[in-house]
Amino acid sequence: MGIFSRFTDIINSNINSILDKAEDPAKMVRLIIQEMEDTLVEVRSSSAKTLADKKELTRQVTRFENEAQQWQDKAELALSKDREDLARAALLEKKKSTENSQALVEELVHVESHITKLQDEISQLQEKLADAKARQKAIVIREKTVNSRLKVKQNIDSTKVNDALNRFDHYERKIDDLEAQVESHDLGSKSLSDEIAELESNEKIDDELASLKAKMKKK
Incomplete structure (x- = not known):
């Protein structure tokens, strides 16, 4: 199951809050980035399909507009030949083509609005993704730093270090004893x-x- 249930969850998400609650922030930020990238692919795919639909609608609008103009020309030709019946029929066909064209133009307006929203969503998602990747770098650096500090602490507190320090103390005591012996020989004798x-x-x-x-x- 994903971290986010829908696109708006990603846009409205607070990455800091999610990471604060995570047991493993590094793993969580990787999952967040993966889901954002998958969502970005889906949104871009949807945007590409909508752009293709827009092109198809635009071609159909042009085709119906051309048909309407052709029926207009045919109606004029029929009238010039005193065929009012044919002119009327041609005008009816022109009306159908014009209505089809207008309906597609209205649909095209909705498609263009949808494309604008998709582009805005892609932009927002890219910003969120860039933010998540920046957080990932910061977490990786912090994790390396903490691990290094932990190793130093472990080495400082290790028994090997304590044993070495104890040996130094033992050697210092031996040297103190030797110096004391030398000084004892000098007692009572004058140069x-x-x-x-x-x-x-x-x-x-x-x-x-x-x-x-x-x-x-x-x-």
Whole structure:
């Protein structure tokens, strides 16, 4: 069963609303486009048949108009020969041809009106179809983007990534332990620079202490 029950359903449809309610928007928009294209083929086929009917009606109108003119000429000829009876009969035939022509002209007016409506419907349907195809492209792009993001999320949350991060933590702890061992060996041992710096510091304190003593004696 189709999405749309008739042509007017397509023209009056709200594609956004249909897609919002769909469980699978991508599949739904494909179905919408397929049905629109099928309908467009049907409408164009109907339009082509109506155009053919118009041509046939136009030929018939021309034929009856020509017949009416021929009967007019025959009536004039009969009168010129003093055959009023034949002239009357020719005028009756002319009347029939003229009436047939007028009836076909009226039908032709209706056909032309129908053709105009069909052309308008084709135009509206093409606009709807173009809109649906544009939505399809947007949905395809969104679907690809979402799938890519989902893969990234899945990779980030995967156990492999967590295991790798845990191994990094383990290696960092091992390096911390090694550095701590190196630092423990250095505890209590002084380098030559450290000892000289300590002597210089002690010498400064001794000088400051002597100066303080001298100052106290003066007081």
